[in-house]
Amino acid sequence: MALELANRGRSVLLVEGGGVEGPGAGALIYESSTSGRSYPLNGSRLRWLGGTSNHWGGWVRPFDERDFTDQPANGLPGWPIALSELSTHYDSAAAWCEVGSDQYGMESVRGHEALSLLNLSDTRFSHRLFRFSPPTRFGRRYRRALEESELIDCRVNLNFSRLNQTDSEVRSAVAATLDGRECQIRATHFVIAMGGVENPRFLLNQQNAPGNQSDFLGRCFMDHYGFSPGAMMARARMPYPRGQVASEDVMVVIAPDSMDPHSCFTLSPTRPDDVLPPDYWANALIADEESTLYRLGMINAPTPHPESRITLTDERDALGLQRAHLHWHLPDSDFDPVIQLYQTLMAELSGSGSARFKWTKRSPPAESDHVGVGYHHMGTTRMSASPDTGVVDANCRVWDRDNLFVLGSSVFPSAGFANPTLTIAALASRLGEHLDLSLGGEANA
Amino acid sequence: MHRRLLLKSAGMTLIGLQTAFLTGCDRASIPSESEPAQAIDLSPRGRLEQIAANLQGIEFVGPACVDEAMESDPLSVLLDDLPGSESRPIEERIVEAMSNDYANAQTFDIDGWQLSRSECLLLAGAALRQGLSEPTRERDQDLIFEDFIEIERWGPDETIEGEIFNEVGDGRGAFWVRVAEPAPASTRLVLGETMLATHFGTGVVTASLDPDQTQAIISKPGIHRVMLVDIATNNAQTLGHLTVRARPPFAQLSNGRQSEVFCEIERWGPDYALEGQAFNEQPDGSAAFWVRIGCAPNSAELEIDGRRLRTNVRTGLITARVPFYADLRKGDYPIDLIDIDTGERLQVGVFRIL
Numbered sequence: 039m040a041l042e043l044a045n046r047g048r049s050v051l052l053v054e055g056g057g058v059e060g061p062g063a064g065a066l067i068y069e070s071s072t073s074g075r076s077y078p079l080n081g082s083r084l085r086w087l088g089g090t091s092n093h094w095g096g097w098v099r100p101f102d103e104r105d106f107t108d109q110p111a112n113g114l115p116g117w118p119i120a121l122s123e124l125s126t127h128y129d130s131a132a133a134w135c136e137v138g139s140d141q142y143g144m145e146s147v148r149g150h151e152a153l154s155l156l157n158l159s160d161t162r163f164s165h166r167l168f169r170f171s172p173p174t175r176f177g178r179r180y181r182r183a184l185e186e187s188e189l190i191d192c193r194v195n196l197n198f199s200r201l202n203q204t205d206s207e208v209r210s211a212v213a214a215t216l217d218g219r220e221c222q223i224r225a226t227h228f229v230i231a232m233g234g235v236e237n238p239r240f241l242l243n244q245q246n247a248p249g250n251q252s253d254f255l256g257r258c259f260m261d262h263y264g265f266s267p268g269a270m271m272a273r274a275r276m277p278y279p280r281g282q283v284a285s286e287d288v289m290v291v292i293a294p295d296s297m298d299p300h301s302c303f304t305l306s307p308t309r310p311d312d313v314l315p316p317d318y319w320a321n322a323l324i325a326d327e328e329s330t331l332y333r334l335g336m337i338n339a340p341t342p343h344p345e346s347r348i349t350l351t352d353e354r355d356a357l358g359l360q361r362a363h364l365h366w367h368l369p370d371s372d373f374d375p376v377i378q379l380y381q382t383l384m385a386e387l388s389g390s391g392s393a394r395f396k397w398t399k400r401s402p403p404a405e406s407d408h409v410g411v412g413y414h415h416m417g418t419t420r421m422s423a424s425p426d427t428g429v430v431d432a433n434c435r436v437w438d439r440d441n442l443f444v445l446g447s448s449v450f451p452s453a454g455f456a457n458p459t460l461t462i463a464a465l466a467s468r469l470g471e472h473l474d475l476s477l478g479g480e481a482n483a
Numbered sequence: 484m485h486r487r488l489l490l491k492s493a494g495m496t497l498i499g500l501q502t503a504f505l506t507g508c509d510r511a512s513i514p515s516e517s518e519p520a521q522a523i524d525l526s527p528r529g530r531l532e533q534i535a536a537n538l539q540g541i542e543f544v545g546p547a548c549v550d551e552a553m554e555s556d557p558l559s560v561l562l563d564d565l566p567g568s569e570s571r572p573i574e575e576r577i578v579e580a581m582s583n584d585y586a587n588a589q590t591f592d593i594d595g596w597q598l599s600r601s602e603c604l605l606l607a608g609a610a611l612r613q614g615l616s617e618p619t620r621e622r623d624q625d626l627i628f629e630d631f632i633e634i635e636r637w638g639p640d641e642t643i644e645g646e647i648f649n650e651v652g653d654g655r656g657a658f659w660v661r662v663a664e665p666a667p668a669s670t671r672l673v674l675g676e677t678m679l680a681t682h683f684g685t686g687v688v689t690a691s692l693d694p695d696q697t698q699a700i701i702s703k704p705g706i707h708r709v710m711l712v713d714i715a716t717n718n719a720q721t722l723g724h725l726t727v728r729a730r731p732p733f734a735q736l737s738n739g740r741q742s743e744v745f746c747e748i749e750r751w752g753p754d755y756a757l758e759g760q761a762f763n764e765q766p767d768g769s770a771a772f773w774v775r776i777g778c779a780p781n782s783a784e785l786e787i788d789g790r791r792l793r794t795n796v797r798t799g800l801i802t803a804r805v806p807f808y809a810d811l812r813k814g815d816y817p818i819d820l821i822d823i824d825t826g827e828r829l830q831v832g833v834f835r836i837l
Contacts, residue, residue: 065759078764084757093757268595309749312704312728313547313594317540323574323605384597389585391578396595408765 042470044189046479052190053213055197056086062195063216067355070362075409077366082413087194088177089233096173097457098137100128104300105454112341116452118423118432124464131463135171142167146286151277161386162297168289199357201244207440216356227473231445234415238348239362249429249436256348258417260340263368264410267334267380271319272393274328278305299339299375300454305332337455338376343367348418373402414458419448433472445469530573531558535609543706545610547593548603550708558608561601594706594724626719633663637722642798643778644704644730647697654694661687669715675707704729731777737830744822745829746777755835758813770808774801774831782824788816811836
């Protein structure tokens with residue numbers, strides 16, 4: 039977003055708490071505690087220039103139209119903006135993320151490869167594409183651009199610690215180094231882009247915490263959670279895994295058209311099963327073709343739960359800020375529709391003769407069991423159409439501060455199965471445009 | 484649940500205990516090519532018999548379907564239930580029946596595989612036709628298949644040929660069943676046709692098989708039904724199946740010899756991590772490796788760069804925690820599996836700290 043603003047002729051002070059290539063002495067700033075379902079909170083955050091893009095896997099996909107629904111989930115409203123609000127910004131995001139194409143339709147898979155996929159025409163499922171960034175390590179990739187820009191002043195190892203604010207705006211911010219030196223920062227607009235845990239933690243640490251007028255600050259923490267319900271015997275060598283489609287770096291997944299949850303199934307070849315071996319699929323009556331056993335994984339759309347939240351502990355870090363505590367609330371009831379979705383997939387694809395399914399996991403994992411996550415920290419400063427149900431408005435502005443904005447997946451009020459990075463970048467592009475316009479800039483043609 | 488509904492709808496609650504599985508049976512009932520050609524029976528029953536005789540890949544699933552279908556002549560039942568007129572090709576009618584079954588949740592669960600009722604009847608008929616299982620035979624006392632204990636989990640449900648499942652000493656393989664409520668003291672665990680010595684603890688029922696019987700079970704690939712029987716009431720409750728999988732190929736060691744204890748490694752991970760970060764972070768905050776491997780002895784331990792890790796060996800999976808992950812600096816670290824008993828060393832791969 040700093041580069042977007044600089045490209046529009048705006049001056050930006052970019053303050054990075056960590057170093058250029060590593061966290062430096064600030065590694066312990068992120069130390070935090072958890073309760074509820076086990077969550078690898080410390081391992082999922084990186085504190086240096088580029089943030090968690092430094093361990094990003096590169097998966098890219100925009101949210102679908104249905105993800106931007108304003109229909110309530112768990113009684114909480116969804117997005118106050120439609121997909122169309124982000125369409126042009128997704129193009130910009132694809133460029134920043136160095137994705138070769140902005141096409142996510144199945145037309146990218148053609149000919150024999152398309153025909154090799156499962157025929158889903160008579161089912162309530164369809165194919166979707168993930169694309170891949172190199173992946174772009176934003177700090178490393180854009181460091182030179184940041185250094186060379188005359189409009190960007192990038193400071194590292196400098197930490198926002200305090201906002202000086204009135205009831206309606208931020209007047210200045212105090213930034214500090216770990217060795218105790220402080221400076222005061224004045225700006226017309228302040229954007230907090232610290233990540234899905236640090237965004238609420240920083241705001242909760244302020245007196246008269248901004249955006250907490252309805253007690254949603256830090257609440258509704260979400261992540262894509264995994265579930266591996268079983269395996270599928272079907273036609274051999276179907277080009278689902280990444281790298282199987284010639285000339286396109288894509289991965290094909292299966293997702294429901296309209297059923298909830300908006301999760302997806304990933305398919306990866308695995309060893310044949312003794313009980314139903316490949317010979318079985320070769321029987322003329324069954325399929326009369328060579329088969330592969332595919333392990334099925336699910337990337338699941340999370341449900342916002344207010345009790346899933348970031349709070350502050352009494353312990354303070356080196357900057358004097360209270361540390362974060364995550365209570366991850368992922369109840370068994372969130373897995374019930376996930377399991378039902380698998381049952382539907384099994385019934386419809388088995389019924390059409392396209393596959394046979396093995397069902398190995400039929401109940402939610404025990405509270406003490408490991409649940410795979412995406413390291414996608416979402417929802418803790420949720421965007422809303424009303425200050426009664428969120429922290430920021432449709433422009434990412436904190437509801438009760440005129441010049442304070444929050445950027446990142448913490449503003450997502452809901453999410454489908456798509457990874458958040460491209461949408462974060464699109465929101466950054468959109469916020470850059472919004473700030474430029476609010477400063478008197480002209481809209482792009 | 485589906486099975487229970489199906490049984491009730493078919494009016495069957497009393498059935499006989501039957502042979503779970505016979506491996507190594509010859510297919511004497513299949514005419515050899517040298518036998519004189521016989522007239523081809525083109526009747527629906529004849530065609531169904533031909534299809535059943537030629538079905539491949541049913542060595543495990545066929546006998547299990549015999550167990551589940553609980554019909555003495557499953558092909559007759561299938562034939563009676565097929566949709567459409569007899570003038571249509573029987574293959575079409577079977578496919579339609581299978582499709583209808585899936586739409587109506589009329590499925591059987593065979594070691595997790597969700598097979599349509601019609602499909603399972605066909606496989607059961609095929610198994611009988613091919614001599615893969617003995618016909619159902621009645622026992623002195625009929626069993627009443629009705630759930631009588633709420634089961635939370637049970638195991639193990641698989642092992643590898645020659646490998647004692649959940650060994651409890653003296654060569655005995657053992658099962659555990661976590662129950663939500665105390666089980667009647669008259670409950671026994673039955674594996675195939677064998678009643679096991681059964682013990683009761685708080686929330687758990689355990690049962691073990693004597694060494695000879697354990698060896699008989701694991702000596703060859705097969706699938707064996709596991710159930711609980713209340714010998715006081717004759718109530719029976721199927722838990723599932725113990726699958727004895729064929730032993731995967733043994734791994735090749737770095738000296739070119741074939742391993743005597745390790746099978747080939749399927750995959751492992753993670754293979755890289757960032758300096759200072761807990762990779763594959765565990766609930767206690769430590770890092771951990773996992774190795775999917777066809778077989779490994781319980782005496783196997785994982786090493787990273789010569790440092791032994793506390794290792795957990797399960798069927799098909801080895802895991803090991805790395806408490807000192809934060810001390811690992813940027814660079815490459817060899818990962819090896821060592822068998823403490825034989826001293827064999829198998830290279831797993833190279834782990835890179837970025």
